[in-house]
Amino acid sequence: MPAWGMAVDGSEPMPADLFAGIGPTWAWGGADGSGVRVCVLDSGIDADHPLVGPVDQAWQVVSEDGRPPRVRECAPSDAAGHGTACAGIIREVAPKVSLSSVRVLGDGKSGTAAALLAGLAHAVDEGFDVINMSLSTARPEFRSRLAELCDRAYFRRCLLVVAAHNLPIESFPWSFASVVSVASHAEPDPMRFYYNATPPVEFCARGVRVPVASPGGGTMRNTGNSFAAPHIAGIAALVLSKHPWLTPFQLKSVLYHCAANVSPQSDQGGILVTRTPERDH
C-alpha cells in the first residue's frame, strides 16, 4: 500500500447525502465574513477609501537588482488602483472580513514573476484563509515554483482565487487545479455565480460594469476577470466565516453546489446547462 493509501479501519464514511441540502442559505446565510482573513495580492490597497475600510496588514515586495525580492511591511497604499478596486469588491460582499495586502505590482518595473512568487509565498506562510489574485504570468520558468506554492496553499487551508486569462496563451496560476479560477458573467448580481463544466475556468462571477473603488475616494465601473475573482473571494470568505472547518477542496465543492446553474434535481450530473433561478434564496 502506498504511503498515502487510506486506512481500512477507523475512518467514518463521508456523509454524501449532506450535499443535497447545500445551497446559498446553508453556505452563507447570515454570514458577514467575521473572523476570516483575506489577502489581496496586487498593487496594494488604499486603506483610506471609504468603500474599502480598514486594512489590517500591508506588505510590499521590494526588488533590487542582483538580489532576490524581499517582503517588508509598508503603509497600506495603492498608487495604481487595481488592488483597491479588488479589495472594495471583497469588502462589499463580505463586510466584516479582515483585509490585508501584499503589493507585488508597481514596484518600479512592472510586476515581475519573481515578485509575484515572493509575495505569494509570504501570503501563504502568513496563513491567510483566502488570497485573491487578479493577475497572472506567462513565464514558463516560474510555472513549477508557482504550482508548488499553490499546492502548499491548498494543503494549508488557504483558498487561492485567481482571475482567469482570456488570451489564447499559456499562463499561470489560474490554470492550476489547486486554485479557484474565475471568469466573468454579465449580470449585475454580485452574489450570483455559475459553475463552468469545462475547466480550467471553474466559476463565472460578476465581471461586467462592476462599480469599484477608485484611487482618490471615488468609484468607477470596470469590466474584466480581474473584478470577477474578488466576488468569489468574498463569497468564499462568507462561507468560511460560517463554516471555518472547510478545506479548499470542500469549499470549492460548496461553491459548486451553490452555483446558479447547479441543481441536485438535474439528470446531467447536477449541472443545468441553462441558467436557472437560484433554489433557496
Place this chain on the structure above:
Amino acid sequence: MSHELLSGTTEQHLLQSVVAVARHVYAAAASSIFMVSPDTGDLVFAAVAGAGEQSLVGRRFPAGTGIAGWVTMSCQTLIVDNVAETDHFARDAATSTGYLPSSIMAAPLIAGNTCIGVLEVLDRHATEPDRELDDLELLDLLATQAAVSLSLVRHRERRVETHEWGGLLARLSDLAVAQTPDPLAVELLSVCLHLLQRTTAEHSLAR
C-alpha cells in the same frame, strides 16, 4: 492609406496598422499602443489612431501609469468606464493621448511569455448594449495577433542585423588574412564568424 504610414520602420507601420484596425472595428474615437521598455518597465507611447496627439509618440511614462499600467502589471484585459469622472485616470489618459475619453478598453500584448505592450481603445462606439464581454474577447484576439506580428517583425530584423554583421566580419577576416600577420587576430575573427553562423542557424531552426 496615408503617406505618413509609408514612412518609418516596419515595426512602426505594424503598430500604426494595428491601432487603425482597432479603431475601425470598434468605431472608436481613438486607439493607441504603449510599448513596455525592457530595461526600465516604462511605458512608451508608440502609436495612435484617431483623436489624440501624434506628437506624443515616443513619450515615456513611468511603469504602472494609468490603465495601461494596470494591464501591463496584471496581464489582464479590462474595460474602465466613466473614466472622465475619475480624476486619477482622466489625468493619465489626457496626458498620454491629448484626448480625454469616458471609456478605455485595454489588452496586454504578450510575446515571448512577457507583456511587451498594451493595446488601448478609447470610447468605442457601443452599437448594442451588454456587449462588453464580446468586445473584450475581440480585443484579446486583436492583441494576440498584434503581439505575434511584432515578434515576427523583431525576429526578422534581428536576422537581418546578424546577416549584416556577418558580412562585415567576413570582409574584416579577409583583410586580416591578407594584410595582418597576427594569427591571434585572425583566429578571433574566425571565432566571431563561427558564433554568428551558429546564431543564424538557430534562428533558421526556430522559424
